Amino acid sequence: MKKLLELFLNFAKIGLFTFGGGYAMLPLIERVCVTDKRWISDEEMAGMPALAESSPGPVAINCATFVGYRQKGIAGAAAATLGMVTPSFIILLVISFFLDRFLENRWVAGAFYGIKLAVGILIIDAAVRLFSKLKKKALTVIIGSVSFLIMTAVNIFAVKLSSIVLMLIAAAAGYIIYLAGRKRRGGKAQ
Helix, strand or coil: CHHHHHHHHHHHHHHHCCCCCCHHHHHHHHHHHHHCCCCCCCCHHHHHHHHCCCCCCCHHHHHHHHHHHHHHHHHHHHHEEEEEEEEHHHHHHHHCCCCCCCCCCCHHHHHHHHHHHHHHHHHHHHHHHHHHHHHCCCCHHHHHHHHHHHHHHHHHHCCCCCCHHHHHHHHHHHHHHHHHHHHHHHCCCC
């Protein structure tokens, strides 16, 4: 029971003090789950965004569910997930009662502008940390760089292209390159 409460409270802290969505929460999730509590390894953390993106739901909630499950099974997954969503739910419930007056306040508008800037920095920080922990194989660097350039161009030119489509293209390219390398080695798998 103590571990379940610890999972709930740690993820509630992450959910309460992190703005900007799942990718902005990754550095704090990493600090709590890898560095402070040692609930997961660096390697598991490096793979977690891909795992979280491959299942339905927000990245941060999927990360919390994964860590909770690793610690205490289904009960741990429920405790960590509830911890992650409870602060946001309560804050949004309170804000909904005062929404009109809340949005007209210039201090609140200024705070949200600052929060947007901080979120961008947190997302860049998460990307740099995850990239630095990857094994630097030529294929990984090429696919990551090309994906980054394509998504940057898509955003700059406002082209509607889902990141899921890009991930599927990258997966297909990786598989084709793997098959070509396997054929070159005489059909033997590495």
